[in-house]
Amino acid sequence: MRNSTLVVSCHGLAVERRRERVIEGFSCRLQPGELTAVVGPNGAGKSSLLQALAGVLSPAAGRIDFGELDSAAIPVARRAQLCAYLPQAEVPAWSLAVRDFVALGLLPWGKRVDRQRRVAAALRQVDARGFSERPVTQLSGGELRRVQLARLLVGEAPFLVADEPTAALDIRHQLQLMQNFRRQADSGRTVVLALHDLALAARYCDRILLLERGRLRAEGVPADVLKPELIGEVYGISCELRWRDGVADFVPLDLL
Amino acid sequence: MNRSNAILTLIVLALPLALIGALASGPVTIDLGSALASGWRGEGSDAVILWQLRMPRALLAMVVGAALGMGGAAMQGMLRNPLAEPALLGVSSGAALAAILLLYYGLAWQAGWLLPLLAIGGAFAAVACVWLLAGRGASASRLVLAGVAINAFLSALMALALNYAPSMFAMQEIVFWLLGSLANRGWDQLLLAFPFVAVGALLLFSGRNYLRALSLGEASAVSLGYGGRRYPLAILLGIAAAVGAAVAVAGTIGFIGLVVPHLVRPLVRQDPGRLLWASALAGALLLLLADILVLNFIGAQELRIGAVTAFIGAPFFFWLIVSARRAGTL
Numbered sequence: 237m238r239n240s241t242l243v244v245s246c247h248g249l250a251v252e253r254r255r256e257r258v259i260e261g262f263s264c265r266l267q268p269g270e271l272t273a274v275v276g277p278n279g280a281g282k283s284s285l286l287q288a289l290a291g292v293l294s295p296a297a298g299r300i301d302f303g304e305l306d307s308a309a310i311p312v313a314r315r316a317q318l319c320a321y322l323p324q325a326e327v328p329a330w331s332l333a334v335r336d337f338v339a340l341g342l343l344p345w346g347k348r349v350d351r352q353r354r355v356a357a358a359l360r361q362v363d364a365r366g367f368s369e370r371p372v373t374q375l376s377g378g379e380l381r382r383v384q385l386a387r388l389l390v391g392e393a394p395f396l397v398a399d400e401p402t403a404a405l406d407i408r409h410q411l412q413l414m415q416n417f418r419r420q421a422d423s424g425r426t427v428v429l430a431l432h433d434l435a436l437a438a439r440y441c442d443r444i445l446l447l448e449r450g451r452l453r454a455e456g457v458p459a460d461v462l463k464p465e466l467i468g469e470v471y472g473i474s475c476e477l478r479w480r481d482g483v484a485d486f487v488p489l490d491l492l
Numbered sequence: 493m494n495r496s497n498a499i500l501t502l503i504v505l506a507l508p509l510a511l512i513g514a515l516a517s518g519p520v521t522i523d524l525g526s527a528l529a530s531g532w533r534g535e536g537s538d539a540v541i542l543w544q545l546r547m548p549r550a551l552l553a554m555v556v557g558a559a560l561g562m563g564g565a566a567m568q569g570m571l572r573n574p575l576a577e578p579a580l581l582g583v584s585s586g587a588a589l590a591a592i593l594l595l596y597y598g599l600a601w602q603a604g605w606l607l608p609l610l611a612i613g614g615a616f617a618a619v620a621c622v623w624l625l626a627g628r629g630a631s632a633s634r635l636v637l638a639g640v641a642i643n644a645f646l647s648a649l650m651a652l653a654l655n656y657a658p659s660m661f662a663m664q665e666i667v668f669w670l671l672g673s674l675a676n677r678g679w680d681q682l683l684l685a686f687p688f689v690a691v692g693a694l695l696l697f698s699g700r701n702y703l704r705a706l707s708l709g710e711a712s713a714v715s716l717g718y719g720g721r722r723y724p725l726a727i728l729l730g731i732a733a734a735v736g737a738a739v740a741v742a743g744t745i746g747f748i749g750l751v752v753p754h755l756v757r758p759l760v761r762q763d764p765g766r767l768l769w770a771s772a773l774a775g776a777l778l779l780l781l782a783d784i785l786v787l788n789f790i791g792a793q794e795l796r797i798g799a800v801t802a803f804i805g806a807p808f809f810f811w812l813i814v815s816a817r818r819a820g821t822l
Contacts, residue, residue: 287711290711290714290715291714291715291719292711292714292715292719312717312719312720313717315717316715316716316717319715320715321711321712321715322712323709323711323712323715326708326709326711326712327709328707328708329572329573329706329707329708329709329764330707330757330762330764331762332707332761332762332763333761333762336761336762336763337707340704340705340707340708340716341716343701343704343705343716343717343718344716344717371762387708397715
């Protein structure tokens with residue numbers, strides 16, 4: 237049942253929102269086993285890029301390949317099996333019990349999967365088995381994020397896309413979440429996250445894509461992208477960035 | 493069996509009991525047993541009353557109740573809002589306006605099927621307007637907004653029609669029709685409404701996984717494979733067919749579409765998919781019970797079933813708010 241690994245590559249991708257180009261000429265290659273962070277100032281196009289990768293927005297130009305196939309040519313149900321997506325603000329509409337909420341991630345699979353086993357496994361991965369019957373509307377922010385992560389993982393998609401998953405979480409939950417995404421990548425999945433926290437991106441991610449006004453400004457391993465001059469220029473700030481044993485110490489100083 | 497399933501089973505078991513109750517209710521007392529035994533072609537006044545008057549009316553109450561309950565569940569699911577009801581999309585107003593125009597010109601009684609058929613047409617026309625106004629790739633919220641706008645316009649037209657009603661008689665007829673009623677409905681109306689309600693139900697059930705996916709929001713639903721115009725269109729057409737047909741034969745009966753999904757949502761673990769059939773069952777039962785109340789009400793004027801459902805529905809909402817206030821969930 238487990239999908240094999242998936243290489244995702246973008247070729248000259250352009251994305252439009254309300255007839256305005258928000259991503260232009262974007263090319264990249266996302267590898268299995270790699271955790272990639274998409275960073276950039278607000279409005280740089282991070283969310284739009286992720287939505288295009290997740291199939292929520294259609295490319296206005298260029299294409300996104302899943303393996304050898306143009307993802308636009310893959311039937312939507314199959315595409316949903318290959319790629320799981322967690323939007324920035326996913327507010328549950330009904331007070332579903334946690335395990336029913338997580339099971340929604342199995343919708344692309346229809347009745348062909350053992351729902352109970354999969355849901356239990358996903359809840360175990362995020363350490364949420366203790367409250368599988370609680371209504372999702374009564375969870376704390378951190379608990380809800382874990383449950384949403386379980387929803388993301390339950391379909392065992394080889395390609396995971398999450399938009400600012402650490403936003404509004406306390407420090408402990410941020411670390412917990414990043415470690416979980418790290419494990420997902422280590423188990424052979426292709427994982428891409430939009431992140432605002434550059435220190436977290438440097439600490440956990442293999443690669444960083446830096447977006448500026450819809451274009452890819454820089455990409456590479458964290459040490460190559462997170463340079464004070466470059467970050468300072470793109471974000472319009474002055475900052476200090478020191479590396480100690482592979483951990484970035486990032487201190488924003490002032491506006492430019 | 494847990495408590496929720498027990499209640500759902502009770503609803504299913506209560507339906508035939510309520511049906512018998514409805515068949516036994518009416519201005520004259522009939523020998524129900526022998527009338528039933530004499531069969532469809534039975535001679536004698538009891539058999540005629542049962543088979544030609546009470547049976548179609550009771551069945552119609554169930555069909556209309558099911559359509560309204562299901563339509564409400566679909567509407568709330570699609571808009572992710574527990575306060576949505578089918579009337580929001582202008583379906584009821586579209587049907588009502590068509591009916592009013594017919595009553596207006598006194599054409600309604602030319603043929604028993606003319607009014608319902610035109611009213612169903614009105615419902616579809618209203619939904620078509622909503623769809624066109626909302627435009628390509630409309631989000632659920634834009635659909636509602638378009639629905640509210642079309643609804644407002646249709647209400648204005650209805651007000652105008654009432655304002656210039658040709659006679660007091662026509663006006664009274666229109667007002668009574670708007671209150672909703674199952675009186676004097678027979679096999680004609682049932683046979684006309686049933687296929688539309690059935691097709692509507694099929695369309696809505698075909699969208700049940702879309703409604704489930706939508707509980708995560710629109711972007712997540714698309715990423716789960718439920719994007720495109722196909723699903724919202726199926727839901728909209730389903731509501732137009734089911735609710736349009738219900739309004740066409742029984743007038744605008746309020747509150748069923750709003751209250752019933754609320755009532756049964758806890759019984760189906762809040763699942764917007766299973767809520768469809770649970771609301772259909774509960775809607776059928778509730779409207780049948782309301783009609784029993786109407787049938788046993790003694791007064792100079794016929795008690796309109798729309799007034800009864802409003803009297804059940806509004807206090808229910810008081811209770812809902814008070815209990816939510818106590819539980820701190822609102």
